[in-house]
Amino acid sequence: MDSLSSGSLSGVQKEELMDQVKQQIAIANAQELLTKMSEKCFKKCIGKPGTALDSSEQKCIAMCMDRYMDAWNLVSRTYSTRIQRERNNM
C-alpha cells in the first residue's frame, strides 16, 4: 500500500496490483460459493446428523454440489440475457 500513497506506480507494479486484485476477487467468489454450497447441501442431504456421514449422504452431497453449480450457471445465463434485454430497451 505504501507505493500507492507515495504517487505513481510503475507498469510492473500496476500489473502486479491488478493481478492481486483479480486473485483476491476470485478467492472471495470461491469462498462465497463454498459457503453457500455447504449450507444448502447440508440442509438438503443431512436429515439427522449421525456419528459419521454415511455413503448415501455423501452421494447426496456430491450430487447436490453438481446441481448447485448447474443452477448457478443457469442463473448467470438468465441474468446476463435479462441485462442485455434491458439494455436494448433503453
Place this chain on the structure above:
Amino acid sequence: MSDLSDYSSTKAGDSELQDFLMVEKQKAQFHAQIHEFNDFCWDKCVDKPGSKLDSRTETCISNCVERFIDVSLLITNRFAQMLEKGGGMH
C-alpha cells in the same frame, strides 16, 4: 466496494487503474447478484437434487430470476413515485 472507487477517484491520473477497478467492481457486483439469486431460487425451485436439473426445475429457476428482477423494478418505480408525491415517508 465503494471504498475502492472512492480511493481510485481521489487518485486521478491513473485512468488505466481506474478503468480496471471499475470493470472489476462491476464484475464483482454481477457475481454477488448471481449468488443472491441462486441462493434464493435454489430454495424455491430445487426439491431433492437428482442426477441432473430437470426441465421443470430449470424453468422454475429462470422464471424465479426474471420475476425477482420484475419485482425489484416494480418496487423501485413505485417507490420513486411515492417519493415524488411526497407521501409515504412521513
